[in-house]
Amino acid sequence: MSTLARTVLLVGVGWGVFPKALAFVDQDxxxxxxxxxxxxxxxxxxxxxxxxxxxxxxxxxxxxxxxxKEEVIGGAIVHVVAGGKHVxxxxxxxxxxDVQLTGNGRWIIMVPRGCSQDVLDALVNKIPFGAFxxxxxxxxxxxxxxxxxxxxxxxxxxxxxxxxxxxxxxETDVMFNxxxxxxxxxxxxxxxxxxxxxxxxxxxxxxxxxxDERSGRDGRFSETRTxxxxxxxxxxxxxxxxxxxxxxxxxTTLDVPINMRECTGNRYCALDKNGHGxxxxxTIGGRRYGVAKQVMLHAVKVLRDDGGGxxxxxxxxxxxxxxxxxxxxxxxxxxxxxxxxxxxxxxxxTAVNDGVTVVVAAANQGTQQLCNFRFVGVxxxxxxxxxxxDDDRSSFSNFGECVxxxxxxxxxxxxxxTSDDAETTLSGTSMACSHxxxxxxxxxxxxxxxxxPLPPPPLPALYSIDQGSHMTAKEVRNHLLSIASRSxxxxxxxxxxxxxIYTGARILPRFPxxxxxxxxxxxxxx
Numbered sequence: 195m196s197t198l199a200r201t202v203l204l205v206g207v208g209w210g211v212f213p214k215a216l217a218f219v220d221q222d223x224x225x226x227x228x229x230x231x232x233x234x235x236x237x238x239x240x241x242x243x244x245x246x247x248x249x250x251x252x253x254x255x256x257x258x259x260x261x262x263k264e265e266v267i268g269g270a271i272v273h274v275v276a277g278g279k280h281v282x283x284x285x286x287x288x289x290x291x292d293v294q295l296t297g298n299g300r301w302i303i304m305v306p307r308g309c310s311q312d313v314l315d316a317l318v319n320k321i322p323f324g325a326f327x328x329x330x331x332x333x334x335x336x337x338x339x340x341x342x343x344x345x346x347x348x349x350x351x352x353x354x355x356x357x358x359x360x361x362x363x364x365e366t367d368v369m370f371n372x373x374x375x376x377x378x379x380x381x382x383x384x385x386x387x388x389x390x391x392x393x394x395x396x397x398x399x400x401x402x403x404x405x406d407e408r409s410g411r412d413g414r415f416s417e418t419r420t421x422x423x424x425x426x427x428x429x430x431x432x433x434x435x436x437x438x439x440x441x442x443x444x445x446t447t448l449d450v451p452i453n454m455r456e457c458t459g460n461r462y463c464a465l466d467k468n469g470h471g472x473x474x475x476x477t478i479g480g481r482r483y484g485v486a487k488q489v490m491l492h493a494v495k496v497l498r499d500d501g502g503g504x505x506x507x508x509x510x511x512x513x514x515x516x517x518x519x520x521x522x523x524x525x526x527x528x529x530x531x532x533x534x535x536x537x538x539x540x541x542x543x544t545a546v547n548d549g550v551t552v553v554v555a556a557a558n559q560g561t562q563q564l565c566n567f568r569f570v571g572v573x574x575x576x577x578x579x580x581x582x583x584d585d586d587r588s589s590f591s592n593f594g595e596c597v598x599x600x601x602x603x604x605x606x607x608x609x610x611x612t613s614d615d616a617e618t619t620l621s622g623t624s625m626a627c628s629h630x631x632x633x634x635x636x637x638x639x640x641x642x643x644x645x646x647p648l649p650p651p652p653l654p655a656l657y658s659i660d661q662g663s664h665m666t667a668k669e670v671r672n673h674l675l676s677i678a679s680r681s682x683x684x685x686x687x688x689x690x691x692x693x694x695i696y697t698g699a700r701i702l703p704r705f706p707x708x709x710x711x712x713x714x715x716x717x718x719x720x
Contacts, residue, residue, distance in 0.1 A: 270346060272353045276361040285349065286365035286536070293346065293366040300328060300343050300367035300506050302537045308544075309338035309359050317342075322351040329454065329510050332517035337544055339513050339537075341367070341506045363536045367506045370529055371497070399483055400583050401602030401629055406697045408679050417697050418642055421486025421635030425520045426478050428631075429511055429527040430471030431501060432464040433493035434611045437472060439480035440491060447492040448514055450507040457493075464495040469611040471495070473620055474528055476609035477628035478635065483608040483617075485632025485697075486639065490520070496529070505535050512541040516548055522638040526631035528555040528624030539572050546574040551638075551667040553578060553631045555623035562594040562687065576634070576671050580604060580626040581694065586684040591623055594690050598675060600683050601626040601695040630674070630695055637670050641700035665701065673701065 270285040292299030303317065311333040317340045318327050325344030331337045342352065353364065403411040427447070435444040446457035449464040457463035466472045471493065476482075479489035496511045497503040508529060515525060525545060542552050552575040573596075580591035580603025587593055588604045603626030610616030665673065678693035686692055 272350045273355065274353055275357040277359060281361055283361060283364055288366050288368040291366035291368045298345050300341055301349050302365055302367055302506055302509060303340040304363045304537050304540055305338035305358055305360055306540050307360060309333050314340055317352065320352055322348045324348060331513045336517035337513040337541055339509060363540060365536060367504050369502060369504055371501045399607050401606055402485065404602055405629060405695050417636065419636045419639055421479060421489035421639040424635045424638045425490045425492060425523045426631060426635055427492045427494050427515050427519060427523060427525050428471055428475045429494045429496045429508060429525060430474055431468035431497045432466035432471050432495040433475045433491060434466045434472045435461060435493060437609045437614050439476050439482050439609045441481050443479065444475060444491040444493065447494050448511060449495045450511050451495060451498050454510060464493040466611050467499040468501055469618065470501065472611045473608040473618060474624055474628040477606060477625060478526060478632045480609055485629060486635035489635040505537060509537050509541045512545055516545055516550065524551040524553065524631060524634050526553050526627060528627045542572045543574050546667045549667050551634050551670045553627055553634060555627035556592040556597045558590040558622050559592055560590050561592055565596040576630060576674060578623060578627045578630045580623045581683055585682050587686045593686055597691060599630060599678055599693045599695055601629040633695055633697055634670055636697060637665060637673060637701055
């Protein structure tokens with residue numbers, strides 16, 4: 195028996211979680227009429243902050259644990275009906291989760307490939323007394339997602355004998371954080387970057403200068419595509435939407451920590467007091483600092499002002515975006531977790547299959563062994579590592595087979611949060627992720643004249659470039675990787691992907707003649 199298997203068995207026996215027998219209960223049985231305790235929408239912000247502060251205090255005992263440590267410490271089994279068959283479902287309990295620390299906490303229940311809304315409603319109606327639902331997903335257009343708060347026994351009561359279309363994912367909610375920025379720059383370097391950002395077209399942030407070139411920098415950002423009409427949903431600490439660099443194109447959209455509040459124009463909703471989200475958003479689409487200078491930026495706050503949050507908040511945000519997003523859309527997420535959680539994988543995969551490109555940061559531990567980080571192991575997402583001005587891998591950047599592409603991430607100047615014209619210099623894979631998110635917006639937007647050699651125009655009757663590229667999320671990812679510059683990055687080792695982001699020429703719509711000409715005339719990838 196493996197060490198992990200012994201751990202699960204001992205913990206399971208200790209908590210009495212392995213049942214002698216489990217009777218199958220009709221989901222429409224007597225429990226159907228029990229009262230449901232929903233999250234109170236009238237709860238004050240101060241009450242929410244006090245509650246979250248207590249949760250944070252409870253978690254300090256595990257806050258210093260290593261990121262790569264195995265964190266599945268125990269589990270249980272519940273019997274359900276999936277696809278008409280009686281099956282056993284493993285219930286995963288993560289180390290450091292509120293359930294593991296206190297015996298009570300949030301649980302994420304998700305069905306891969308979706309379900310009907312009736313399934314989610316039945317889960318709500320069957321919830322045992324003393325437990326309560328905190329979120330119900332959008333089965334039509336979003337995720338088959340149910341989040342509840344309670345004990346292990348209450349979760350088992352809710353799920354025991356329940357009829358699902360497919361075998362569900364059942365796991366505890368667990369905390370994670372925004373990726374910490376890495377202090378690498380000296381004060382002199384920061385001042386240099388700020389002066390560059392303030393200059394004209396010949397004096398721009400080095401990251402923008404670099405991504406439109408195969409090698410080196412020429413003092414210009416020659417891209418003429420703007421990402422107009424594209425919607426970037428920035429899952430982070432919020433955005434200071436009033437910052438001048440956004441020119442009114444940043445909007446408050448969703449504040450998950452505050453009772454899943456839809457902002458509806460409230461400028462204080464999803465407000466960034468941390469700085470991480472604003473910096474990232476401006477790199478994606480700011481007037482001065484951004485790649486896609488006309489993209490719409492949506493503040494989706496999934497982290498508190500201290501940078502902490504929960505897996506459920508991110509999954510809930512993805513569900514909301516899928517159900518409500520304006521298209522074409524992308525999700526940019528620079529979030530750190532200790533382990534790749536199944537609910538995150540399923541949420542990202544669903545988003546990509548639904549046409550929403552997801553770009554994530556590779557994290558800042560400087561290690562090659564990172565495929566078990568929360569977002570990094572999700573192969574449908576675009577995972578981004580960081581480089582320096584000299585095209586070396588940033589010393590903090592993770593790398594390896596699970597990192598798809600690299601982009602500028604060291605000493606990146608962008609918008610700050612202390613005022614509407616503030617700027618700051620940060621380093622991290624979050625900054626690299628934002629550059630790639632901006633390039634994705636360029637791909638999704640109108641394909642006007644762009645830098646680099648262009649193919650001759652195909653028959654005008656076939657398409658209009660003003661309508662955008664109409665690429666699917668999978669096509670965006672494949673195109674991004676296929677045109678990337680190869681073997682440009684130093685300090686990366688051998689046997690791992692060595693791709694650097696390149697904006698490339700305009701993208702032609704899906705017509706064989708257009709693609710053939712674009713392939714024949716596009717610049718070489720080395």
